[in-house]
Structure formats: structure tokens, C-alpha cells
Amino acid sequence: MAGNQALVIAGAGLAGAKAAETLRTEGFDGPVVLIGDENERPYERPPLSKDYLMGKAERDSIYVHPADWYREHDVDLRLGAAVTSVDRERHEVTLADGSRVGYRKLLLATGSSPRRLQVPGAGLPGVHYLRTVGHSDGIRQAFQGAERVAVIGAGWIGLEAAAAARTAGAEVAVVEMAELPLLRVLGREVAQVFADLHLAHGVDLRMSAGVDEITGASGRVSGVRLADGSHVPADTVVVGVGITPNTQLAEAAGLDVSNGIQVDASLRTSDPDIYAAGDVACAYHPLLKSSIRVEHWSNARNQPQAAAKAMLGQDVAYDRLPYFYTDQYDLGMEYSGYVEPDGYDEVIFRGDKQRREFVAFWLSQGRVLAGMNVNVWDVNDAVQALIRRGAPVDTAKLANPGVPLDEVGV
Numbered sequence: 001m002a003g004n005q006a007l008v009i010a011g012a013g014l015a016g017a018k019a020a021e022t023l024r025t026e027g028f029d030g031p032v033v034l035i036g037d038e039n040e041r042p043y044e045r046p047p048l049s050k051d052y053l054m055g056k057a058e059r060d061s062i063y064v065h066p067a068d069w070y071r072e073h074d075v076d077l078r079l080g081a082a083v084t085s086v087d088r089e090r091h092e093v094t095l096a097d098g099s100r101v102g103y104r105k106l107l108l109a110t111g112s113s114p115r116r117l118q119v120p121g122a123g124l125p126g127v128h129y130l131r132t133v134g135h136s137d138g139i140r141q142a143f144q145g146a147e148r149v150a151v152i153g154a155g156w157i158g159l160e161a162a163a164a165a166r167t168a169g170a171e172v173a174v175v176e177m178a179e180l181p182l183l184r185v186l187g188r189e190v191a192q193v194f195a196d197l198h199l200a201h202g203v204d205l206r207m208s209a210g211v212d213e214i215t216g217a218s219g220r221v222s223g224v225r226l227a228d229g230s231h232v233p234a235d236t237v238v239v240g241v242g243i244t245p246n247t248q249l250a251e252a253a254g255l256d257v258s259n260g261i262q263v264d265a266s267l268r269t270s271d272p273d274i275y276a277a278g279d280v281a282c283a284y285h286p287l288l289k290s291s292i293r294v295e296h297w298s299n300a301r302n303q304p305q306a307a308a309k310a311m312l313g314q315d316v317a318y319d320r321l322p323y324f325y326t327d328q329y330d331l332g333m334e335y336s337g338y339v340e341p342d343g344y345d346e347v348i349f350r351g352d353k354q355r356r357e358f359v360a361f362w363l364s365q366g367r368v369l370a371g372m373n374v375n376v377w378d379v380n381d382a383v384q385a386l387i388r389r390g391a392p393v394d395t396a397k398l399a400n401p402g403v404p405l406d407e408v409g410v
């Protein structure tokens with residue numbers, strides 16, 4: 001038992017590992033306990049739908065730290081150990097094996113889980129979800145022998161899986177309820193770019209399509225029956241219909257939870273000794289002046305560093321702009337900023353949209369809220385500076401690649 005001097009982290013993903021690292025780099029020399037229910041030490045998930053899935057990255061490359069880092073830094077890493085409850089009164093967490101760990105401060109970094117498809121046949125062999133390295137191994141193996149892959153859900157993970165399946169040589173269909181891939185996150189103007197990208201690579205896009213059933217034959221998946229009665233044949237199905245934050249512990253402990261665990265700008269929950277960071281946290285953002293939950297790598301990497309400092313009593317406010325990236329076929333992009341689906345009135349393209357080499361900007365009342373550089377590099381800092389400045393821009397200058405981004409003001 002570490003006693004009540006320990007700083008305890010529930011969830012050993014990227015956020016948990018980065019918090020542990022920061023506690024040590026900030027000089028904390030008391031007990032640090034990092035508890036994760038997976039059997040793997042903390043790893044990064046983005047490669048699981050990209051290079052690792054395509055067999056281009058070694059397993060060793062996905063881990064946050066080398067295996068001996070935890071021992072060398074005296075971090076008590078407990079794997080295969082689920083935290084089952086938090087006793088706020090006694091300042092203790094209970095693990096699945098019944099053991100208890102006392103905490104002085106607790107960080108909840110429990111991440112999120114794939115939303116499950118609720119249709120007949122969803123449990124058939126050959127139907128895959130993608131969250132863990134084990135899932136990625138299973139899908140890679142399935143893609144190797146697959147002739148026809150159906151991807152349900154045209155979000156980031158669905159589209160990346162579709163690209164990996166095409167690259168592996170399978171026929172691929174993507175089934176999506178909305179009219180375009182990524183419509184809700186990007187809006188029509190830029191969503192069309194991703195639709196065109198996948199069409200150009202021979203993907204059969206089934207948009208505005210509901211799923212009624214996953215069909216089976218001889219005890220395994222044979223395809224997807226759509227709401228209009230049509231059938232998409234498939235020997236492998238990948239489901240990517242979003243995630244839900246793992247808030248169960250926080251809810252049971254009576255913390256404020258609504259679209260994630262509610263935390264202030266210093267990542268503190270409604271209990272002053274409990275913090276949350278990463279996918280599971282809905283944090284007040286001082287620049288955006290609202291609470292947002294970000295399901296992205298950069299947030300899971302940086303936010304827990306602020307949380308760890310706050311746990312050590314430092315005065316911090318996490319105000320980084322949300323940042324995201326993807327790689328699909330020969331398209332690489334970075335996205336910075338934050339826009340609600342109806343929160344913009346204009347999209348300006350700078351560069352060549354047809355060749356997929358451009359920067360897109362989402363504006364509201366002449367101010368840039370978000371930007372995405374597609375196959376254009378070394379501009380992300382300038383894009384972020386523009387968003388942070390929050391001043392009105394001249395849209396003709398913004399659209400002109402000849403005008404530097406720090407000179408586009410009105």
C-alpha cells in the first residue's frame with residue numbers, strides 16, 4: 001500500500017503515461033502509481049489505424065516509454081488492473097482484485113471506448129472495432145486475406161481503416177449515415193475533399209445509408225444490409241461509429257459528469273483532490289471560453305502535463321488549441337482550432353483544392369476559428385497564431401498563398 005502520500009493515476013494510456021512523466025520531471029519524488037486495465041504498457045493509438053495497421057511500423061515504435069522507464073523512474077506501473085471504484089472520503093481507489101491504493105491526489109485518465117453498433121449480427125466473427133493494439137493486430141491479419149471490406153462509419157478511424165484496406169488490396173465500401181464523410185466535423189466544403197479522395201482510390205462510398213443488419217453465412221460475417229434493402233457483401237467489417245468517454249468511475253464517485261468529466265482550466269474536477277485529462281475530460285478552455293472534450297492525440301499528450309503540474313500545486317491553465325492530424329493514402333493533414341458544426345459562416349481555401357494541396361480556414365464574422373493544412377507543411381504555427389489573434393482578416397489576402405499569414409489582417 002502506497003499510503004496517502006501517493007499520486008495515483010487511473011488509466012495507463014498516453015494521458016496517464018504523460019502525467020506520470022511530468023510528475024517526475026517536475027521533481028516530485030514521492031510514490032507515483034499508474035494503474036491500467038490493459039496488459040500493455042502505455043502506447044499511442046494513432047499508428048493503430050495507419051502505419052502499424054499497414055505493417056509499416058514495428059510494435060516497439062508505438063510505446064510512450066521504453067519498458068524499463070517505469071522502473072528507472074520509480075513509477076509503480078500496475079497493468080491488467082482495473083480501478084473499480086473511488087472512495088473520496090477515504091482517499092482510496094479499489095482495484096478489481098479487491099486491493100486498495102490510497103491517494104493524496106488522483107488523476108482520472110480512463111480515456112474512451114468505441115461505441116457499439118446495436119444491430120442484429122453485430123457480434124459475428126469478422127466484425128471488428130479499433131481501439132487497442134490487439135484490435136489493430138486482428139484487423140491487419142483480416143485485411144491480409146480480405147477480398148471485400150465494409151467500413152461502417154466515415155469518421156477519422158473509419159476512413160483511415162478504409163485507406164489501409166485499399167492499400168492492402170481489398171475492395172472497400174464505406175457506409176455512412178450522413179451525406180458526406182466527416183460532414184459533422186468538417187462541414188460540407190472540406191468533407192467533399194475527403195469524399196473525393198476516397199472515390200479517387202476506388203472506395204465505394206455509400207452515403208446517407210443506415211445499417212439494418214450485419215449478415216452472416218457459415219457462422220461469420222457476409223456483409224451489411226442497408227436500410228434501403230441493398231446488401232454490401234463483405235468478408236471483413238470494421239465499425240468506427242464514434243467513442244464514448246469512460247466516465248463510469250467518476251459518475252459512481254459523484255463527480256460532475258456531462259459529456260465527459262467536467263474539469264476547470266487546471267483540470268480539476270468537482271473534487272479538489274481529483275483531476276481528469278485526455279479523452280475523458282471535458283475541460284474549460286480559457287481562450288474558447290467554453291468547456292470542450294477533445295478526443296485527440298495532442299490533447300492526450302499535453303493536457304495531462306498541465307494536470308500533473310496542478311496536482312503538484314502549481315498554478316496552471318491549459319489553453320492549447322485543439323490539434324489533430326491524419327494520414328490517408330498520399331494525403332497528410334493537420335487541423336488546429338475548434339468549430340461547432342454550425343459555428344462558421346465561411347470556408348476560405350488557400351492553394352490548390354483539386355490537387356489536395358491547400359490550407360482551409362473556417363471563419364465566423366471575418367475571424368479565423370480553425371485551419372487545416374493539407375499536404376502543405378510548416379504552416380501550422382502560423383495558422384494557430386491567426387486563430388489565437390482572433391482579429392478580423394481580409395479574406396482575399398487569406399486566400400492568396402503569396403501573402404504571408406501574418407499579413408492577412410484587415
Ligand SMILES: Cc1cc2nc3c(=O)[nH]c(=O)nc-3n(C[C@H](O)[C@H](O)[C@H](O)COP(=O)(O)OP(=O)(O)OC[C@H]3O[C@@H](n4cnc5c(N)ncnc54)[C@H](O)[C@@H]3O)c2cc1C
Pocket residue numbers: 010011012013014015016035036037038044045046047048049081082083084109110111112113130131132157246249277278279280294295296297298300323324325326327
Ligand atoms: C485507432 C486510433 C487512431 C487514432 N488516430 C489519431 C490521430 O491520427 N490523430 C489524433 O489526434 N488522435 C488520434 N486518435 C485518438 C487518440 O489516440 C486519443 O485521443 C488518445 O489515445 C487518448 O488518450 P487517453 O490516454 O486519454 O485515453 P486512452 O488512450 O483511451 O487510454 C485510457 C486507458 O485507460 C484504461 N482504463 C479505462 N478505464 C480504466 C479503469 N477503470 N481502470 C484502469 N484502466 C482503465 C483504458 O483501457 C486505456 O488503456 C486515434 C485513436 C485511435 C483508437
